[in-house]
Amino acid sequence: MKRGKGLTFVGDSRIQKYDKPKLNRDYSEFPGRTEEFFPDYLLKEWLVGAVFLIGFLCLTVAHPAPLERMADPTDTGYIPLPDWYFLFLYQILKYTYASGPFNIVGAMIIPGIAFGALLLAPWLDGKKERHWKKRPVATGMMLIAVGIIFYTTWESVAYHDWDQQAKQGQIVFSNLDAEDPVFNDLIRTNCTSCHGGELAGGSGPNLIEPELAPEMVEAFVRNGTENMPAFEGQLTDEEITAISEYVAGLELTTKDEAANTEESAE
Template identity: 45%
Template sequence: MAGRHDKDVAYVGDSRVVKRRGGPLTPPDYSEFPGKTEPFYPNFLLKEWMVAVVCLVAFLVLTMAHPSPLEAPANPNDTSYIPLPDWYFFFLYQLLKYEYTSGPYTVVGTILIPGLAFTALLLAPWLDRGPKRRPKDRPVATSLMLLALAAIVFLTWAAVDERQKHVASQGGGSGAPTVDVSPDAPEGEKIWAKQTSCQGCHGVDLKGSGFAPSLEHVGSKLTKEEIIDIIKNGRGQMPPGQFQGSDEELEKLAEWLAEKK
């Protein structure tokens, strides 16, 4: 240690950091301890920044390749709509559907099971106190993590699969029931059967409600062009953009409504 009378060697874990007394704050020289440690700036910070950039770019590519699916505009009068949580809560949503985690056992699915999972996470440092880092050398932590990951993946898959089957059985869209129409029905009637946002106000049978007029004889009051204009731009309490479909489908729907006199 000759020539180091003005230095102290501080041991931090398995690293040796030289601490100077007084003088300017210059970055220490780590060349004497290869493989032991490295300066936080810029080495460690640069690595963390590069990892963050890669993750951010991957996330942006994913959002552009698979954009978020958008449903119909919110309609408070559509009582058939089934709200869903965000995808990262799907596993909890599915958990509450099972017999012993719902109904009289709701406390099991809402408090007991999540509470056990969070307690195990909090106690992980005390449950596995070994110094080794390899997963095979940490059986308790590895087992708990694999069990939690398997449960989350399975419950999320089950929720998505059940939702897709429900939507398919209801004829697509937001999952709300559609009107039963004959295969020989006019195209306009078939298009109306899919417009759940319109049905929520004007009724499935076109008889209207307390705040939306009846459409049973709308053809006696409005022409096809006027109906299209109202559907596109709205009128009174009816906001624009309620119709979900193409311009061709809108033409057929307006033509069908104009014939109701």
């Protein structure tokens, strides 16, 4: 057998037989059932996203998000409400076993167990079945979690004092001057922790009585009430009188009325 160009290789048992690799078939072989990713499919995705975005923007213009009053770090009586996706955690902190001395349970232990179970889910249920009926552990955990989140979110919204929340955000006093020395030195120190940063209510009532005479306010400040401490002995007679006259002289209005008044003045 000659070497060189005339050599013909017949076969070799040392080389294994192999099939031609399977290649993905072109989309054109399936008319009407598939399409090119770019630009056909991607253009449809962009159009759907643009329609959704425009609709969302129109909704925010027609129904703007309600804003509350300006944040006041001295207003310790204000009770904030978290966003809707955290309401279930907010509600859990109201239960006896997760509040007060057991606050660590509601704030750390219960969320920790939930997120820990989520992280351990691949090891808790390692079945390769894809149908939800054949994966009872994963399905059961998901149904329980969704049920708890749904129920606690609903309960938080159903039993929240929305009237008080609305009053805290809307009631204002047209002549409340935060730069006044009486407000800045006396009221902010002794009153806003319970009655709110703008005296519109917090853990204590809002000061909205229009016929409240200075003598009546002074009696409350001096002697206290069932839920209000007496300030006689803590404040001088002049300070109590100044607070009483300031509170009695407040004129009630709302944010909308105050805004309309400012626009008219301009």
